Amino acid sequence: MKTIQVPNRDQVDAASQGIFDNLKKALGTVPNLYATIGYSSNALGAYLTYSQATDNGAFNKKEAEAIKLAVSEVNECAYCLAAHTALAKLNGFTEEETLALRAASISDQKLKVITQLAKEIAQEKGKASEEAKQAFFEAGYDEKALIDLLAIVVDITFTNFAHRLTQVPVDFPTAKPLGTEVAV
Numbered sequence: 001m002k003t004i005q006v007p008n009r010d011q012v013d014a015a016s017q018g019i020f021d022n023l024k025k026a027l028g029t030v031p032n033l034y035a036t037i038g039y040s041s042n043a044l045g046a047y048l049t050y051s052q053a054t055d056n057g058a059f060n061k062k063e064a065e066a067i068k069l070a071v072s073e074v075n076e077c078a079y080c081l082a083a084h085t086a087l088a089k090l091n092g093f094t095e096e097e098t099l100a101l102r103a104a105s106i107s108d109q110k111l112k113v114i115t116q117l118a119k120e121i122a123q124e125k126g127k128a129s130e131e132a133k134q135a136f137f138e139a140g141y142d143e144k145a146l147i148d149l150l151a152i153v154v155d156i157t158f159t160n161f162a163h164r165l166t167q168v169p170v171d172f173p174t175a176k177p178l179g180t181e182v183a184v
Helices: 014-027 032-037 041-054 061-074 078-090 095-102 109-123 130-138 143-166
Strands: none
Touching: 014 041, 032 041, 032 078, 032 143, 041 143, 061 078, 061 095, 061 109, 061 143, 078 095, 078 143, 109 130, 109 143, 130 143
């Protein structure tokens, strides 16, 4: 069986090399999953453009990370769970909160509503219960926010599936399994 290797800069086309250079400037590194997506400069460029656009929607960085963690848990993506646990912590969440977000059981009611809805959308392939949608609207969100939430679900699902397909090495600290006791 063929093993997908993480390409280095010299193994991708000129367009991906330029994207790698920009990522290295911005992040200090090119994450393994982005490098692997870079086998196709078209896919990497389109993904990054789409992902950056989702950052300008109805949700702040913390809320977006909450959605990404809930969906990555549904999709069982070790890479994205690791990466977005690290990013969630950089955005002010504790380790314990990242686990609660993944389970869609966080005590913050607005975060709970958005993670439960995101989780349902991922589990049900785009569908969600009327109860979950109603709770979302009752929490103060509108139709724009609903579509922005869907955009984030689609964003993270792409990288979840990219990792599940390629199984490239995770280059972030491993996320703790759900049910793990966290020292406070």
